[in-house]
Amino acid sequence: MEIKVLICMGTSGLSAGAEEVARTFESELKRKNLIKKCKIIRTGDRGLFRDTLVDIITPDGRVTYEYVKPEDVSKIVDEHLLQGRPVKRLQAGKDYKQFFAGQLRIVLSNCGEINPEDIDDYITHGGFNALKKVFSMVPDKVVDEIEKSGLRGRGGAGFPTGLKWKFCKNAKGDVKYVVCNADEGDPGAFMDRSVLEGDPQSVIEGMTIAGYAIGATEGFVYCRAEYPLAIKRLGMAISQAKEKGFLGKNILNNEFSFDITIKQGAGAFVCGEETALLASIEGRKGMPRPRPPFPAQEGLWGKPTLINNVETFANIRHIMMKGAEWFSSIGTEKSKGTKVFALAGKVKNTGLVEVPMGTTIRELIYGPGGGMMKKRIGLKGVQIGGPSGGCLPESLLDIPIDYESITQTGAIMGSGGMIVMDKKTCMVDMARFFLNFTVAESCGKCVPCRVGLKRMLEVIEKITEGKGKKEHINFLHEMGITIKNTALCGLGNTAPNPVLTTLKYFPNEYQAHIKNKSCPAHVCLELLKFEVIKENCVKCGQCYKACPVGAIDWKKKEYPKINKEKCIKCKSCINACDFMAIQ
């Protein structure tokens, strides 16, 4: 058997220096005359941030190494490949195992396992079998199968995918389009990028099956320009699929023809909204329009258009291969299958986690997440769903993850960003952060979103600056509800959620800012005094080491002193302090 060397090289891997590790492996294997026996496979990211991850598969089994640096490579080659003794020091530890133990990987099954730039690797892993199978079925049967599976849109709103396909199939029109929404703009969500970087063919296969089912011959992938590697790999995958006859005219010698074009976004968050996205593909400003008519009736250039998100399309081939019954056996009554979450923030293991619907948020954080990054600073809450979602307190962490339960809390499932926050995170500041984002990204078409959000932001800013008034709370609440009910599109309808949920679950923090003019998390700059709280201080000197301008005097076993004239208020000391001893 050939020895395989798998190196994770998505955006995360590459930014941690994976390319240099791969090159060192190449030269080292050549030098030791092993290159013919070994195959180096450059994969996408597996989902866990561990700088460079390297897997070695020999007849003796599979060994995973983490944090591999170029200077470690010769040791791995010498001891593991030549002498058969894996290098213990570099092997992935307990955290790595825990991260993957609680997951059920369907969408991510190929990520980090195959070479996304080589279609043959995808084919050997079962690629395009679903497409071949679909050609033996009539289109109606395909739509039926998706409907029975209970799959719902993974872009956020959770509309039943099968129903959407049916509407589009039944819509009148000779020309129809399939569009893949890869405009993943939510800060803190990056599952779509990882799928496109690690397993682009699965999206192509899903879109082609959709094209066959609804009777479309042309597809578009609308991808964020901020994802250059995803665009490159998707482009390669499309041209390889064409060469092999999985795309283009008369696919696999059937009558059905289908082609896919990539359209690059130009940096506008609102283009994730489906009608804005269509306008952008048509080369116009990405502004939403009222629905109905829904894109399934009148979409791209006025033709019936099916729009699904990357993760949704990546599910399709698995459903077609293993059947609707298998898929609907995973998850809860109304939310089937798995969901990929981008777990980040103050948690030990950050990365992409795929779990069955119905898993609780707590299980996610303390299972794959490995618990809090710093146990000393306890958990305060979780932000779920990005700028459209909300902040949930610790008491709600035991709710199951499904569309309905999360919507009930006032947050939304969203695309799957999940940011864990500890006691050093200020909830008023979080609300300000998301409002800042949505105000900047509002397209300006409708008044509630354009003007209303701006007014809310102004009030929140006042509160964080210590100029808040009692009546501001009511104002925020009223304005938030009004915008939710009256804005034109999903961006405006959900933009008040971060404010409304923090008002609901963390009222004390607003009160502290307004009444006491203090920020309990020591975040809001205008309310900070840059003084040491002696009761909390353990005299460790971390603040002294972190200060970039030398404004802190500290000697062992003494309290630090902050020289306010030198201090530039950069908060390095506050961020470095594990005891919240600087206010």
Place this chain on the structure above:
Amino acid sequence: MKVDLSDTRKIIQQYRKKKGILIPLLQEIQADYGYVPKESVDLISKELAIYPVEIYGILTFYAQFYLTPRGRHTIKVCQGTACHVMGGKEILDYLSNKLEISEGETTKDNMFSLERVACLGCCGMAPVVVVDNNFYGRCTIQKLDKLLEKYQEIK
């Protein structure tokens, strides 16, 4: 400074008589010039019979387009949620103070342009700064000083 329009002409030729072209056309112009010069807009308007207002509408709607030349090095500071929680805003504020420019601007010596970006999807390395497509994770203000020094020397 006079802008050489021969590249603009070539790019326009590739897009004639196609639908939905304006955004990719402008993206290609920007990739070529580093920004979208006024002269190119005028030429596109004339050649493809599109009103300048329509073109500027697109250029100012999408955050990706620039109407002025960029600095030698572009510093992007991630302002995604994870980076924010881990101190990304302090990093942006610090750079803005140190370079004496706001986000979106370029230093007088044309050395650095400063930008914010919503999320780079490397949340595990937060806070993240990208200089000319090189990623720097787990940034601190002390690290930034060294980074600026390093790039100051690369001309």
